[in-house]
Amino acid sequence: MLEYYSRIIERFIDVPSGVDLEDFVMQCIAAIHPPTYVLSHMEGQISECLCYHLLRTEPERFIGFPGCDSVEDVLAKKDEILHFTYHATLCHDFGKINIIDTIFVYGRKLLDMEFNIIRSHPVMGAELLAAHQGTRTYADVARGHHRWHNDKGGYPEDFITANSPYKIILDLALCADCMDAATDMVGRSYNKGKTLHDYINELKEGAGTRYAAWLPELLERKEVYEDLEYMLTQGRADIYRNTYKLLRSVQEKA
């Protein structure tokens, strides 16, 4: 079964010529499952916001990012780091293109086999991203976005985030992913929607194990908290509205 699913993604290896993989897969996701399109944008924006604030106050955390051996390097590359963070997080769930029917099972518990299929999406996404020039460097963020910060939990178990030059971006992407999932009341079938305050408490419980230890302090800074509150309310509503408009315009053209 898993082999059958992994073959689906091969269809995306040959994207039409002149089309960028990132745009192509995003459009496919919009057509197949709009809530996943929305959450990809949400998580990309949340990650970028966290990255922006962290770069301003603690640029030393980005030492180790490719080409960054010092704080001076980080500051010189800060636009590149922000761009990378947004796009890598936008693409982190591309492996879901294989498993959308499985993830959105309503009204019954998932079977073990279905859980295994879901757990395959980071690796499948990473393989797809690695197969294309424009997205190759995003592969680690896809592969490691369900791994714990301390590499002692999550999946895939054989991926060690501490060895990745994109470790800091993984810390941000994991936080963005979990924050969006915890606070979303529309696109997910498995929760009731928590507040940002509730999510920060969750973050504190996992700080140093599941999450990077410095994350709660970053999120509790007034300017960061306010930006996030806006993104999780007005920002998310805007993304849903824009997605609706996009799908309407495609329908009208057809």
Ligand SMILES: [Fe+2]
């Ligand atoms: Fe995921």
Ligand SMILES: [Fe+2]
């Ligand atoms: Fe995600």
